[in-house]
Amino acid sequence: MIATSHDPASAGHSLSNGAGWWKYASPHAAYFAIGRLLPWLLASGIGVLGLGLGIGFLVAPADHQQGEVYRILFVHVPTAWVAMVVYVAMAFWAGVGLVMNTRLSFMLMQALAPTGTLSAFLCLWTGALWGKPTWGTWWVWDARLTSVLILLFLYVGFVALQSAIDDSQRADRAGALLALVGVVNVPVIYFSVKWWNTLHQGASISLGSAPTLAPDMLLGLLASALGLWLLAIAAVLARLRCVVLERERHTGWAARVAEGAA
């Protein structure tokens, strides 16, 4: 991904004189680097996800307890991983932004939030579709379900706060603080709902008690997880480009790009 050739779009621009990776901390350099990277990410994401889902839906054997229904796993588990890790990444960039005061970190934080929200929602949705045939109910107040629901609410709160503040500097810093407060709370929330349930009712069906996976299932799961990761990164970076253009609209290069696109 080290730039060897220039995009036609960046003609007349040499990437700034920073050394190594640090130069991509500049929104300008990042914008064009992502532009080159994006088609590859998108293509490999679609390819790997297609491969993973293909193995999962067509090749992997049916589960001897759940039958065909278990195949939702190949969508459900990757979305859960993305939803959780994206929140931690968001908080990480929030911390970097607050400490180093770098603009791109805040922009990345802002770009991560909608992807995290969407995957948390998809995780709950596919989980409900899975729960109805296997547990006989769309929803139970199980520890995992509840903590993903609260994770979704944390995302919603973050997005709502950012969109309620017009001044982008205040929006960045307030959102970053909220993301950090939320990430401190995530383990607390997780353990609180977990203990609450074990104290109140017998343990519901948990993923830990699932039968060990057949090799084909494991391969399909890993491939679809990797594919969804690539797609999520592609979506975040594509959104980051939009955020960069919007925030840098006062600069000459952004105006030229916008004119070219229009």
Place this chain on the structure above:
Amino acid sequence: MLKVLTHAARRDLLLASRRSGEVLAALFFFVMVAMLYPLAVGPEPALLRSVGPGVLWATALLASMLSLGRIFGHDLVDGTLEQMLLSAEPLVAVVIGKVLAHWLITGVPLVLLTPLIALQFDLSAESVQVLAASLLIGTPVLSLVGAIGGALTLGLRGGGALVAVLVLPLYVPVLVFGAGAVGAQAGGGDFSPHLQLLGALLAASFALAPWAAAAALRIALN
């Protein structure tokens, strides 16, 4: 620092006593919402006894949240908050003082009212004791964490609904352990772990929340 703290708390208490209508409205909100549930779910004593502690805890959460805007809101409007940020005294002390005042105005009356409202839900005397103890430990956490939300949403459009969206997910552990203590007592179990965990939440939020709220105030006023 302690002097700043007590001064900030005393000032907020004095202001609240001069505008007692607001304080009473939040209390009556608590009483009225708690009354809605028996009317809505039906008057069977066994049902009320089982939902009572959870209902009272959720209602206390809402009542405490309702007044979060007041912690910093009035001071923002009349410019006092700006002076507090400019002053040489530590802002954290002011924040702790204001949070203390918020708890004394909203949290403590809720604890005192609880035995009365618990009668409507036919709770036993032991349950009421555990409920009051859990509220006594838990409501300061609500004020501490809520102060962050109040500071973040300072002066924003639609602040009331926004503060709910920000703060309610963070309130979940308090609700779970608080209502869990009473549930464990009613089930004949040991309720002290719940109260200890509530105490741990109180200690952790007391150590972190005032600093986060002070940082949020600096962000809001830039």
